[in-house]
Amino acid sequence: MAMVDGPTLSKVLKEAMKGGKSAVGAKECVASMKGAKAVLCARSIPEGLAQKVKQEAEKQGVPVLELTQTSAELAALIGKPYRVAAVALKGISDSEVKQLLR
Numbered sequence: 001m002a003m004v005d006g007p008t009l010s011k012v013l014k015e016a017m018k019g020g021k022s023a024v025g026a027k028e029c030v031a032s033m034k035g036a037k038a039v040l041c042a043r044s045i046p047e048g049l050a051q052k053v054k055q056e057a058e059k060q061g062v063p064v065l066e067l068t069q070t071s072a073e074l075a076a077l078i079g080k081p082y083r084v085a086a087v088a089l090k091g092i093s094d095s096e097v098k099q100l101l102r
Contacts (some may be wrong), residue, residue, distance in 0.1 A: 009067070010042075012096045013077050013087070021091025024080060030056045034066040036088040037097045039064045042071040045085040053086050062088070065100055 014024045023032040026049040029039055033056045041050055041064060057064045068072060071083035078084060089097075 008099050008102075009036045010077055012089070012092060012100055013040075015096065016077050016087075016089045016092045019091030021089075023088040023090070024084055026050075026053050026086040029053055029086045033060045033062060033088060034055060036062045036090050037092050037094070038058070038062065038100055040074070040087045040089065040100075041066050041084075042074040042085050043068055044070040044072075044083075049085060063097070063101060078094075082085065 001056070023029045023036070026041075026045060029036070030052050036057075039051055039057050039062055041053060043066070045053070066086060069077065071085045074087065075082060075084040078087065
């Protein structure tokens with residue numbers, strides 16, 4: 001599991017949200033993991049949900065990044081008015097994925 005710095009994360013998330021090709025929320029991530037390039041989990045994701053997300057990501061071969069941000073901070077980064085425990089990113093380039101995984 002990789003840790004991501006704030007500016008890189010913010011930039012990549014803004015790009016991903018613009019394209020509208022991302023699943024927001026842990027349950028949505030699990031349901032639409034196929035085709036995702038990376039999954040981001042907030043520090044405050046409930047343990048049971050984290051396990052489900054990680055298991056599904058492993059099945060699909062999708063890297064999971066554990067963020068230092070809480071679900072409230074992750075929500076603010078992607079411009080949502082509610083807490084977001086996880087985000088599955090689909091519409092990002094391979095180079096953006098590599099930036100996140102550094």
